[in-house]
Structures are given as structure tokens and as C-alpha cells.
Amino acid sequence: MHVPDGFLSPQITVPAWIAAAPLWTWAARRNFGASSTESLPVVGSLTALAFVVQGIMIPVPGGTSAHLTGMAILAILYNPGVAFVCESLVLLLQALFSGAGGFTVLGVNALAMGLLGPGAAWLAWRALRGLSGRVAAFAAAYAGMQVATGAVALVLGLQHRLSPAYMPVPLEVTAVATMVPSLTVLGVVEGLYTVATLALLRRARLLDAR
Amino acid sequence: MLAEPRRSQAFVVAWAASIFAVSALADPRALSVATLAALLLFRRGALREARRVLVGVAPFALGLSVASWGWLALRGEAPPVSPFAALTLRTVLIAFVTFSVLRRVEILRALAPFPTLSRLLVLSLAQVHALRLLATESALGLRSRLPRRPRTRDVLRSSGAITVALLTLSARNARDVGDAMRSRGFH
Numbered sequence: 169m170h171v172p173d174g175f176l177s178p179q180i181t182v183p184a185w186i187a188a189a190p191l192w193t194w195a196a197r198r199n200f201g202a203s204s205t206e207s208l209p210v211v212g213s214l215t216a217l218a219f220v221v222q223g224i225m226i227p228v229p230g231g232t233s234a235h236l237t238g239m240a241i242l243a244i245l246y247n248p249g250v251a252f253v254c255e256s257l258v259l260l261l262q263a264l265f266s267g268a269g270g271f272t273v274l275g276v277n278a279l280a281m282g283l284l285g286p287g288a289a290w291l292a293w294r295a296l297r298g299l300s301g302r303v304a305a306f307a308a309a310y311a312g313m314q315v316a317t318g319a320v321a322l323v324l325g326l327q328h329r330l331s332p333a334y335m336p337v338p339l340e341v342t343a344v345a346t347m348v349p350s351l352t353v354l355g356v357v358e359g360l361y362t363v364a365t366l367a368l369l370r371r372a373r374l375l376d377a378r
Numbered sequence: 379m380l381a382e383p384r385r386s387q388a389f390v391v392a393w394a395a396s397i398f399a400v401s402a403l404a405d406p407r408a409l410s411v412a413t414l415a416a417l418l419l420f421r422r423g424a425l426r427e428a429r430r431v432l433v434g435v436a437p438f439a440l441g442l443s444v445a446s447w448g449w450l451a452l453r454g455e456a457p458p459v460s461p462f463a464a465l466t467l468r469t470v471l472i473a474f475v476t477f478s479v480l481r482r483v484e485i486l487r488a489l490a491p492f493p494t495l496s497r498l499l500v501l502s503l504a505q506v507h508a509l510r511l512l513a514t515e516s517a518l519g520l521r522s523r524l525p526r527r528p529r530t531r532d533v534l535r536s537s538g539a540i541t542v543a544l545l546t547l548s549a550r551n552a553r554d555v556g557d558a559m560r561s562r563g564f565h
Contacts, residue, residue, distance in 0.1 A: 213548040227441040229445040267473040337446045
């Protein structure tokens with residue numbers, strides 16, 4: 169659900185950067201200080217894995233794309249702050265080296281896919297983990313995907329409302345084009361990916377290093 | 379002429395300002411002028427970067443614009459083409475400027491004032507390289523174990539074991555990179 173560079177004007181991207189910058193500083197200092205040495209290998213691996221899974225993108229009408237994020241797992245294992253920093257890194261790497269997403273829209277993409285999505289996933293995980301670990305992980309990833317996609321669709325709709333000449337696609341089109349694949353396919357695949365990766369991390373005994 | 383790292387930092391600041399300025403343009407004529415200016419400014423290596431943009435960015439941006447235009451046309455709204463052309467041109471121009479500037483700067487030197495960001499970026503880049511290498515090795519290993527070309531079913535069946543190996547090796551690699559950076563006083 170990346171928004172590419174050029175699809176949002178500075179009217180939206182600059183406030184998003186202003187909102188995201190202090191959150192990046194706070195989350196990085198809180199989660200990646202000197203005491204994080206032990207968890208860095210797992211975080212680094214999951215960030216790289218997220219970079220790989222987010223590289224497979226399908227363009228959808230309305231100005232965004234459909235892909236997995238792999239961020240719910242970081243929110244579940246650590247907290248939404250770790251997911252926010254890692255997702256922002258993934259987005260920065262993609263913007264700089266593969267031209268996906270972009271630098272001007274980094275704040276918007278990071279807030280949607282790195283903060284709101286993983287935040288929703290973390291809340292769902294906390295609410296449901298008493299029932300069953302797998303069900304909670306699946307539901308968390310599914311909820312995170314829907315919230316992130318919905319946020320991106322809303323921002324693109326807001327851009328159309330601000331300037332139809334700049335962004336000619338209305339919210340009705342963007343919302344349908346993004347939410348239908350997200351609700352029917354992507355959310356389910358993200359849920360399965362999260363459950364499977366958690367199981368694999370346990371099998372590889374990597375969670376002991378946390 | 380500025381010395382490094384000031385030169386790279388100045389380039390990065392100018393690049394950020396210019397792409398935000400380009401992202402404010404909505405008129406196709408203004409975008410065309412900006413594209414010509416960018417091609418003139420970055421004429422050295424322009425063909426290489428243009429090819430990279432045409433392969434990596436333009437199909438995606440064009441696909442988005444065509445799909446959006448098609449959707450609106452199917453609803454009977456017959457939207458004008460120029461906003462969609464501007465949308466695509468904006469995306470392509472920003473990508474061209476980004477790739478051209480990145481070719482000319484040392485990004486890690488430019489980010490030196492932000493040590494946490496540099497550290498995380500180095501760690502993530504190292505992991506991405508490690509994962510790509512390991513994925514290639516795993517694919518070659520799978521191919522060598524089968525008498526025929528691996529099918530999707532073969533890849534899916536072995537993906538669990540491959541992912542475990544990838545994560546284990548990647549975590550080990552991340553630990554090594556982290557230790558190396560710490561031993562050099564990075565954090």
C-alpha cells in the first residue's frame with residue numbers, strides 16, 4: 169500500500185513529515201539504544217525479510233499498490249515503536265535504491281504502514297492473545313493490514329478533495345480498489361505469513377535471543 | 379567546491395528541497411520544463427538513470443495511472459488525460475532526480491550527523507544483501523537436488539526450511555555486523 173512519490177502534494181507530505189520526525193527520534197532512542205544489542209540481530213533479519221516481501225507489489229487503481237508488510241510480527245514480538253522504525257527503514261531503503269514509495273511520501277507511508285497498522289496489530293494481539301496464540305497473531309496481522317490500507321486510502325482521498333487536478337481519483341475509487349483486495353486476500357495472506365514466520369522463528373530458536 | 383562530507387550533505391539537502399518542489403507541480407507544461415532542466419543538470423549518466431527509471435519506476439507509475447483512468451472511464455466519467463499524465467511525469471521525474479543525486483553522493487557520509495539512523499541503515503542494508511545472497515544460494519541448492527527445474531510446488535514445499543536457514547544465518551550475520559560496528563566505536 170505504498171503511495172509513490174508525486175501522488176501527494178506538500179500540503180499533505182510536509183505535515184506528515186513534521187508529525188513523523190519526532191516519533192522517529194523517540195522510537196529509535198527508546199528501542200535502539202545501547203541496551204538493544206541482543207535484539208538487533210532478530211530485528212535486522214525481520215526488517216530485511218520485510219524489505220523482501222514488500223518488494224513484491226501489485227499496482228491497484230487509485231494511486232497505491234497491494235503487497236504484504238511483515239510488520240505485525242515486529243509489533244507482536246517487540247512493540248509498535250520497533251515496527252515503526254523498521255518499517256521506516258524499509259521504506260527509506262526502497263525509496264533510495266529501488267524507487268518504490270518515495271522520500272516526499274515517507275512520512276505518510278511510515279505513519280500508515282509503520283505506526284497505525286502495527287499499532288492496530290499490537291492492540292488486537294493484546295486483546296486476543298489469551299484465547300490462542302495463533303488466532304491472535306492471525307487476527308493482529310489482519311487488523312493491522314486493514315488499518316494501514318484504510319489510512320492510505322483516506323490520505324489519497326484527502327488529496328483528491330484538496331486538489332482534484334493534482335490527484336484525479338476520488339476516495340470512492342481508491343477505497344474500493346485498495347480495501348477489497350486487502351479485506352479478501354492480502355489480510356488473510358499477511359495473517360498466514362505472520363503465523364508461519366512466528367512458528368519458524370520458534371523453530372530456529374531465534375526468539376531466545378530477544 | 380565543498381569537501382566531503384559537506385558536499386554530500388549539501389547535495390542531499392538540495393535534492394530533498396528539489397523533490398518537494400517538483401511534488402508541488404501539477405501543470406504538465408511546468409513538469410516538462412522541470413524534466414528538461416533535470417536532464418540538462420544531470421546530463422552525465424542521464425541515459426543510465428533514465429533507463430533505470432524506465433525499467434523500475436515508470437511501468438508501475440504508468441500502470442497506476444492507466445488503471446485509475448480506466449476505472450473512472452468504466453464508471454462513465456471520461457476523465458481528462460492531462461492530470462494522469464502529470465501524475466506519471468511527476469513520479470518519473472522525482473525518481474530520475476533521486477537516482478541521479480544518489481549516484482553523486484556518499485549517502486552514509488551525508489547521514490553521519492545521525493548516528494542511530496546510520497547504524498540501522500548499515501545493519502538493514504547488510505541484512506538485505508545477506509538475504510539476497512542466501513536466497514540465491516538456497517535456490518541453487520534446490521535446483522541441484524532436483525533432476526528437473528523446480529516448480530512452484532517444490533519451492534513452496536521447501537520454503538519453510540529455507541526461511542529457517544535464512545533467518546538463522548541472517549541473525550548470525552546481523553550479530554557479526556553489530557559486533558564489528560561496536561568494535562569500531564559506532565555505538
